[in-house]
Amino acid sequence: MSTVTLPDAAPPPGGPAPGAAAPPAEAPAPPPERRVLLHRVPREEVGVAAAAAVSGACLAWILYGRVLPVAGWQGFLLTAYAAFLLMYGVASRLRTDAVQARDRLAGAVVGTGIAALLATVGTVVVYIFVRGSGSLDFAFFTETQEFFGALSGPDVAVGAAHAIVGTLEQVLLAAAMSVPLGIATAVYLNEVRGRLAHVVRIVVEAMSALPSIVAGLFVYAMLIIGLGQGRSGFAASLALGIMMLPIVTRTTEVVLRLVPGGLREASLALGAGELRTLWHVVLPTARSGLATAVILGTARAVGETSPVLLVAGGNARMNWNPFDGEQESLVFFIWRNVKSPSDRLNSLAFGGAVALVAIVLALFVVTRLLAGRAPGELSRRQKRRISREAVSS
Structure with a gap:
């Protein structure tokens, strides 16, 4: 009796073979990625915030008034x-x-805080x-x-030229004394790192954190009472220099820390000494940051009032010599005239405030422009010059 071997049944089309493991199930397709704009607020988000603000105001009107x-x-x-924060949080x-x-x-809290700050500063500036x-x-x-007093007629000319000159001379003298010392102190703290660096x-x-009135009292006790010198613009510049010194030092130290260490190592590897490396590599790289430190310190000194009131003395006449005699400044000019019963002198005091605010705002705008470029980064003019030289060669 012969045995006939039949062939195995063919697997169904598209199906797995008998005894073979089933193929793994296909993973679900990942959801499409959604781009997130980091520097712009979507339009729909502005609408949601506005609706939350209106709803919050209505809810506050119902709760607070009813x-x-x-x-x-x-x-x-x-x-x-x-x-508003509650409504916006729930909607989000x-x-x-x-x-x-x-x-x-959190972005809504930060944004509203910035808006409130700008509104406050803008209100003060507009009022002045x-x-x-x-x-x-x-x-x-x-x-x-x-030649002007509270009883003078409208035909008598009056101005603040003496106060503007006094402010500029006092601030320049303070900067001339504190800026070199502040930069040298920052170099000692960051580059030299001597034994006394921690104490300094x-x-x-x-x-x-020193109050400005303490600096004025120190100069008044040491210079005016101790040495017998009279009130002068130079005494005011000493007090202002004390206030500028820590700002210049701390800002310069932070800027020097941003200079890459590889630049120092490369200069030392080429045979340059530490002093030459500092003068020709580190300080030129941090030039924009040093300018920022100087302007920040100067802006602090321009608006100081207490030390100037103590040691400058004030003078209604023009005094070009800050080392001899009492000298006016804008802060003293404002303090003197705002107490006067004359409306014209009150307006003159606010005019001095306008000049003072304009000087401070100009300094801070310059600071912001200089701080926009990192230490060692080329300016646009330098980049264009390098591009032209590369094309021409």
Whole structure:
């Protein structure tokens, strides 16, 4: 009896062979990626924030004026702001996950804080300009207050030229004394790192928190009472220099830390000494940061009032010599005239405030422009010059 072997049954089309393992199931396709704009706020997010602000104001109006037994616009603003944050947080959580909702809520807090800060500064600046715009004429920058008093007629010219000159001389003298010393101290702390570096750093940090009136009292006790010198612009510049010194030192130290260590190592490897490396490599690389430190210290000195009131003395006449006799400054000029019963002198005081604010704002704008470029980074003009030289060669 013969045995017939039949062939195995063919597997069904597209199916696995008998005894073979089943192929793994295909993984689900990942969800499409969503681009997140880091430097721009989406339009729909602005609409959600505006709707939350309106809803928060309405809720505060209902609670603060109808339910709660309180009154006052300050409390209403605080209640409306808290309700706005609550509404915006809930709306963000309904549209996104918890992490993005917290991020957007934190962004709303930061954004509203910046807006409140700008509104406060803008209100102060606008108020000063409105009150002092009536006295800002040609005579304000060319005349003094020597022949003008509370009973003078409108035909007597009066200005703040003596105060502007005194402020510029005092600040320049203070910068001439404190800037070299501050930069040298920062170099000692960051580059030399001697045995006394820790002690010097503690002293600099303590001076940063020193009240300005203490600096004025120190100069008054040492120079005017101790040495018998009279009040002068130079005494005011000494007090201002004490206030500038820690700012210049700390800012310069931070800037020197940003200089790459590879530049120092490369200079030393080529045979240059430490002093030559500092003078030709480190300081030129940190040039923009050093300028920022100087301007920040100068801006601090321009607005100081207490030390100038103590040691400058004030003078209604023009005094070009800061080393001899009392000298006026803008802060003393403002303090003197704002107490006068004359409306013209009050307007003149606000005009001096306008000049002082303009000087401070100009210094901070220059600081922001210089701080926009990192130490060692080429400017646009330098990059264009290098590109032209590369093309021509």
